[in-house]
Amino acid sequence: MRPQLRVVPPELVVPILDEAKQILAQIGVEVRGAALRQRLLDQGLKMARTADDAERVLFPPEVVDRAIQTAPKSFTLHDRDGNRYTELGGNNVHFVPGSSALQVLDHRTGETRRATTVDFIEYVRLGDGLKNIAYLATAFSTEDIEPDVSDAWRLYLVLSNSRKPVVSGAFTEHGVPRMAALMELFRHDKADLVSRPMSIFTITASGFYRYSEDSCQNLLDCVEYGIPIEVVPVTLMGLVAPVTLVGATAMHVADVLAGLTMAQIAKPGAPVLFGGAPATFHMRTAMSPMAAVETLHLNMAYVEIAKHLNLPTQGYMALGDGKFLDAQAGAETFGSALLAAIGGVNSVSGPGMLDYVLTFSLEKLVFDDELCGQALHFCKSFEVMEDLPTLGLVRQLLADKHLLTAPHTLQHWPKELYLPGAVFDRTSRETWLKEGGARLEERTKAEVDRRLRAYVSPPMDPRVDAAMLDLIKRGLKVEQPLPATLPPVAASAAAPVPGRSSRRGRRDSRTPTTT
Numbered sequence: 001m002r003p004q005l006r007v008v009p010p011e012l013v014v015p016i017l018d019e020a021k022q023i024l025a026q027i028g029v030e031v032r033g034a035a036l037r038q039r040l041l042d043q044g045l046k047m048a049r050t051a052d053d054a055e056r057v058l059f060p061p062e063v064v065d066r067a068i069q070t071a072p073k074s075f076t077l078h079d080r081d082g083n084r085y086t087e088l089g090g091n092n093v094h095f096v097p098g099s100s101a102l103q104v105l106d107h108r109t110g111e112t113r114r115a116t117t118v119d120f121i122e123y124v125r126l127g128d129g130l131k132n133i134a135y136l137a138t139a140f141s142t143e144d145i146e147p148d149v150s151d152a153w154r155l156y157l158v159l160s161n162s163r164k165p166v167v168s169g170a171f172t173e174h175g176v177p178r179m180a181a182l183m184e185l186f187r188h189d190k191a192d193l194v195s196r197p198m199s200i201f202t203i204t205a206s207g208f209y210r211y212s213e214d215s216c217q218n219l220l221d222c223v224e225y226g227i228p229i230e231v232v233p234v235t236l237m238g239l240v241a242p243v244t245l246v247g248a249t250a251m252h253v254a255d256v257l258a259g260l261t262m263a264q265i266a267k268p269g270a271p272v273l274f275g276g277a278p279a280t281f282h283m284r285t286a287m288s289p290m291a292a293v294e295t296l297h298l299n300m301a302y303v304e305i306a307k308h309l310n311l312p313t314q315g316y317m318a319l320g321d322g323k324f325l326d327a328q329a330g331a332e333t334f335g336s337a338l339l340a341a342i343g344g345v346n347s348v349s350g351p352g353m354l355d356y357v358l359t360f361s362l363e364k365l366v367f368d369d370e371l372c373g374q375a376l377h378f379c380k381s382f383e384v385m386e387d388l389p390t391l392g393l394v395r396q397l398l399a400d401k402h403l404l405t406a407p408h409t410l411q412h413w414p415k416e417l418y419l420p421g422a423v424f425d426r427t428s429r430e431t432w433l434k435e436g437g438a439r440l441e442e443r444t445k446a447e448v449d450r451r452l453r454a455y456v457s458p459p460m461d462p463r464v465d466a467a468m469l470d471l472i473k474r475g476l477k478v479e480q481p482l483p484a485t486l487p488p489v490a491a492s493a494a495a496p497v498p499g500r501s502s503r504r505g506r507r508d509s510r511t512p513t514t515t
Contacts, residue, residue: 002379005342007300013308020254021061028056029209029258033216036262043265064257067264073310075228075271078196080163080186086134089312091344094134095372096167097127098319098353101140101360107448112359114143117483120157125455126362126448128162132373133351137167140360144483149475151175155182156468163458169202173214176221181471185464194226205233205255207240223263228271230314231259236288239281249301252276273347274306275314288356289321291332296339303343312346318372319350325364334371341375363444370420377418385412423447
């Protein structure tokens, strides 16, 4: 049995769900995307004008219930090469770097600044080797690329430096098809991309029960290309949602169910993560902390509602709101990482993030890798392992005065004990001083540099690389050189992949794949 956590009284689960459904039935959702709105109306849904003078689509409870039934209870992500990578559902927990940062905390200078392509490449190469970071995310934006193609540029940089799946998303109404085309280059064709997805895209609810033009079109395009989506409302307690937990949970659940229902109407069976990025509104500073204790409570509440519906989940947790990797960052990150792991959140977005998800830190990412590993280890099953009855072990202890070399210890300690890596200090003071007395900041900087030096680039077919770059160049409004990328570090030979088309960089469907 794994540890379990419940924060919603059982008698309130159904009433909260019912209230969320009534919000959707009586208030509805402002669907600003014309194509998606027409799709909903074609299915018989009605519109009504509400007190804010907005026309909203109404979702009857039976429509929402039908959508919940058709939504998959789990789904599989594949890696860049098409291999099965992991299953999202049940209590499977995956920690993923946070997204949406606009700047980086430079680990070399200690300064916070706007990010560049070089920063992003270093991030991908670092994250690719972290064992407790399950897959990657397009974690921050770079300032050296035209905004209209910056979403595709980030995805290109991930695909060319890692085989891992990736959480991403489009910045514009027209962004998803270009990004899907990049990923399709690693599959036989569109149908193969649909059957073997390698990415999750974020769909953000805009607040006030509104889905923007961009979110609506991105949702439609994602389900068309078989890209799983995470529906992520930004529920601000005390500002655009009740400051109380029950009310905030009901409003948050309504926002997610709206996105899930629209996805299922557009394409029944489309994979959807029941997600969120809530925060509280700080009444003194007017900031919105995502690591506030009330935010964590709301996260666990909506996750519990989603698990009641047997739906896969996502949450923005395992992050810090402070400016640096310090005691506050460690406390906020580990506290929320542990809650997310115990709660069985399937995709946890947050490692590496600081400053209200505005700043990304490579140092924090390597430190968070250790925190996430410990949180995952805490959730291992509590079960008998040749230690009940315990009398025999007691007799051996009394006879030998220790159990260090006991057969039971030698057999089980490699899996039972979590031994942190170099960024954690688990030495005596004497040993620590003898080894140089490095503090946390020095240890994390050294670990970032060590991992970047050890990075080995995954093989990439040059034709696929050229095809991806061509897709991005065609999206530029002004013809200009793309940003320079770092030279490969200890790069492997880029062996051609059998079955690739030299013209378009795709596999020939008549040729067996090697994945």
